[in-house]
Amino acid sequence: MPTFLLRRLLQAIPLLFGVTALTFLLLQLAPGDFLNTMSENPQISAGTLDAMRHRFGLDRPWYLQYALYLKNLLLHLDFGESFSRHQPVFAVLREGLGNTLLLASAAAVVTWGLAIPLGAWAAVRQHSWVDRGLSLLAFLWLSIPEVLSGLLLLFLAARTHLLPVGGMRSLDWEGLDTAGKAIDLLRHLALPALVVGLIPLASRMRQMRGNLLDVLRLDYVTTARAKGLDERTVVFKHALRNAINPLITLFGYTLGALLSGSFVAEIIFSWPGLGRITLDALLTQDQYLVLGSVLMASVVLVLGNLCADVLLAIADPRIVHD
Amino acid sequence: MTERPRPAPPSVTPPEPLLEDGAETSTRSPWQLFLLHFRRSHVAVLGAYLLAALYLMAVFAPFIAPYPQEQIDRQRFYHPPQRLHWVDPAGTFHPLPFVHPTRMVDPANFGYQEDRTHIQPLRWFVRGAPYRLFGVIPTRRHLFGVDPPGRVYLLGSDPSGRDVFSRLLFGSQISLTVGLVGIAISFTIGMLLGGIFGYFGGWVDTIIMGAPELLLTIPALYLFIALRSIFPVSLPSQQVYLAIVVILAFIGWAGLARIIRGMVLSIRRADYVAAAEALGMSHLRIIARHILPNTLSFVIVAVTVSIPGYILGEVVLSFLGLGVQEPAASWGNMLNQARNLRVLSSFPWMLFPPGIAIFVTVMAFNFLGDGLRDALDPRKVLGGRAG
Numbered sequence: 051m052p053t054f055l056l057r058r059l060l061q062a063i064p065l066l067f068g069v070t071a072l073t074f075l076l077l078q079l080a081p082g083d084f085l086n087t088m089s090e091n092p093q094i095s096a097g098t099l100d101a102m103r104h105r106f107g108l109d110r111p112w113y114l115q116y117a118l119y120l121k122n123l124l125l126h127l128d129f130g131e132s133f134s135r136h137q138p139v140f141a142v143l144r145e146g147l148g149n150t151l152l153l154a155s156a157a158a159v160v161t162w163g164l165a166i167p168l169g170a171w172a173a174v175r176q177h178s179w180v181d182r183g184l185s186l187l188a189f190l191w192l193s194i195p196e197v198l199s200g201l202l203l204l205f206l207a208a209r210t211h212l213l214p215v216g217g218m219r220s221l222d223w224e225g226l227d228t229a230g231k232a233i234d235l236l237r238h239l240a241l242p243a244l245v246v247g248l249i250p251l252a253s254r255m256r257q258m259r260g261n262l263l264d265v266l267r268l269d270y271v272t273t274a275r276a277k278g279l280d281e282r283t284v285v286f287k288h289a290l291r292n293a294i295n296p297l298i299t300l301f302g303y304t305l306g307a308l309l310s311g312s313f314v315a316e317i318i319f320s321w322p323g324l325g326r327i328t329l330d331a332l333l334t335q336d337q338y339l340v341l342g343s344v345l346m347a348s349v350v351l352v353l354g355n356l357c358a359d360v361l362l363a364i365a366d367p368r369i370v371h372d
Numbered sequence: 373m374t375e376r377p378r379p380a381p382p383s384v385t386p387p388e389p390l391l392e393d394g395a396e397t398s399t400r401s402p403w404q405l406f407l408l409h410f411r412r413s414h415v416a417v418l419g420a421y422l423l424a425a426l427y428l429m430a431v432f433a434p435f436i437a438p439y440p441q442e443q444i445d446r447q448r449f450y451h452p453p454q455r456l457h458w459v460d461p462a463g464t465f466h467p468l469p470f471v472h473p474t475r476m477v478d479p480a481n482f483g484y485q486e487d488r489t490h491i492q493p494l495r496w497f498v499r500g501a502p503y504r505l506f507g508v509i510p511t512r513r514h515l516f517g518v519d520p521p522g523r524v525y526l527l528g529s530d531p532s533g534r535d536v537f538s539r540l541l542f543g544s545q546i547s548l549t550v551g552l553v554g555i556a557i558s559f560t561i562g563m564l565l566g567g568i569f570g571y572f573g574g575w576v577d578t579i580i581m582g583a584p585e586l587l588l589t590i591p592a593l594y595l596f597i598a599l600r601s602i603f604p605v606s607l608p609s610q611q612v613y614l615a616i617v618v619i620l621a622f623i624g625w626a627g628l629a630r631i632i633r634g635m636v637l638s639i640r641r642a643d644y645v646a647a648a649e650a651l652g653m654s655h656l657r658i659i660a661r662h663i664l665p666n667t668l669s670f671v672i673v674a675v676t677v678s679i680p681g682y683i684l685g686e687v688v689l690s691f692l693g694l695g696v697q698e699p700a701a702s703w704g705n706m707l708n709q710a711r712n713l714r715v716l717s718s719f720p721w722m723l724f725p726p727g728i729a730i731f732v733t734v735m736a737f738n739f740l741g742d743g744l745r746d747a748l749d750p751r752k753v754l755g756g757r758a759g
């Protein structure tokens with residue numbers, strides 16, 4: 051197990067370096083001399099700009115700049131300065147990342163909470179109208195991008211007033227007790243989480259169905275049936291757990307979809323997460339903030355994949371020895 | 373772009389043995405076999421027809437659209453879609469539909485009321501604003517319209533009083549083509565790099581094929597935004613179009629190159645490649661004549677199923693306000709106008725026309741892709757062994 055983890059960790063490192071190289075390259079490619087444009091902005095003091103120049107060695111050759119960029123990143127978690135917000139980039143990102151992860155986790159609950167039972171249902175009732183209906187729905191749902199499903203849900207929310215139409219907290223948030231705060235947060239979370247969580251649902255559901263069908267054909271399931279166990283026990287106690295295992299690997303891939311999906315949902319539902327910050331940063335030409343958040347999102351994705359590997363290794367010991 | 377692995381489609385017809393006996397296969401060319409398989413899939417044929425209709429609409433957009441996309445009407449902001457009538461209040465039947473002219477009754481909330489005492493017949497092939505059909509033929513004819521100064525809004529009007537129906541058609545010219553141009557570039561780069569590096573291998577191969585890995589490490593939309601940040605935020609329409617295509621191609625080539633490289637790796641070990649080498653054929657000729665054509669059927673499917681991702685890339689970018697800028701229309705920036713809560717709840721015709729257009733397009737490509745996948749499946753072409 052430790053060697054397995056170490057190997058996976060070592061595989062992640064070149065990727066992360068690749069991402070920093072890419073963000074650095076993009077930083078260099080940005081139109082115009084970035085700090086010169088900033089110096090025309092009276093709100094930014096010459097001192098801040100000089101400090102940035104010094105910190106990132108902006109007057110030195112590019113390889114020294116990259117070395118400094120990496121050093122600042124790794125040693126000081128210094129992603130640079132956000133000029134539009136007058137704060138270090140890391141401070142801005144930390145808050146946004148928390149909100150995005152909250153949204154992505156809620157979305158993951160939606161995805162897996164629906165995919166596993168629905169997929170299992172379709173598998174148990176293979177070729178029935180349930181199965182056909184679910185796969186037709188899944189196929190149609192694949193053609194609805196999150197921009198559309200998000201706007202559609204927003205439209206319904208605006209028409210029915212059942213759920214809040216955006217933001218993260220109600221205006222009277224401060225006056226609520228703990229339970230009230232939790233409920234308020236959940237109500238705000240519901241729609242964006244639904245939008246993001248439903249994106250990967252269709253394919254996860256199909257995979258769950260396929261897995262369970264495969265497992266149900268295995269000998270030990272036949273044995274369980276031959277022992278005279280009723281079908282419910284066979285499916286839920288013996289087959290289901292083994293059918294869920296392969297889905298754990300997919301968690302990593304799903305995370306990428308969840309992060310990208312959150313981006314759009316955050317914009318539509320004014321959720322104060324990483325996506326919103328990135329878009330605002332792009333519109334205000336806050337280059338360090340844009341690339342800082344791209345870097346952050348990639349790190350989250352790599353770590354998520356790593357977690358999925360670990361989870362899988364725990365769930366299925368055969369993996370480690372491959 | 374979108375990270376959605378697609379599930380198998382619901383099979384509409386139960387899989388049946390397509391070829392009864394092996395003798396029949398030898399009398400049909402691969403193309404005939406393909407058509408035979410393809411026609412059996414009703415959804416795929418439906419997808420193909422839908423796409424043909426959509427692209428025809430894009431080509432004939434200025435003719436079908438009654439108005440130019442940027443023509444504003446200061447009298448009719450947020451005009452609701454007009455109903456077509458066939459029977460007038462007196463009970464007379466009109467073979468051609470007509471609309472009632474409207475007037476604003478509630479300027480604060482953009483409320484309009486039909487004036488039932490007057491009718492405005494729809495006329496075919498009316499003279500309207502001048503345009504060039506296919507970009508060359510100058511003409512003033514439009515498919516339909518009403519007598520000026522009246523205006524007809526089949527799908528309503530937007531906050532500047534522009535006709536949503538016309539904008540939808542003009543928008544399709546951008547939204548439907550951006551994917552094709554983007555994939556054409558990705559496809560060329562992917563074929564070249566995948567073919568050459570899959571064949572020769574070596575350390576360059578290792579580095580080049582590290583790129584897809586790297587690009588997959590960054591969540592798609594974040595990568596998209598990061599690349600967009602190299603270009604200035606506001607750009608003229610043509611340049612934005614170009615920028616989007618370049619970004620899409622940059623992200624998209626990697627996946628295709630990886631698929632092609634994998635296939636080339638396995639094909640180059642085939643006996644006929646060894647035979648070609650033994651006959652003294654040059655490497656590049658082998659790649660171009662013998663290896664790449666063999667990857668084609670998979671590539672066609674891969675391309676078809678990835679086009680929706682490219683189209684959605686433009687939609688998302690324009691939706692976020694980073695893509696095609698007003699007054700030019702694209703499906704993405706039409707959705708952008710619907711983002712506002714008040715617009716969304718009071719004027720739903722801002723959301724549904726572009727929304728349904730996007731949905732139908734993506735669905736048609738998915739249908740077509742699945743049909744192609746089945747029809748081009750070599751296991752079937754080889755005589756139905758796989759059933």
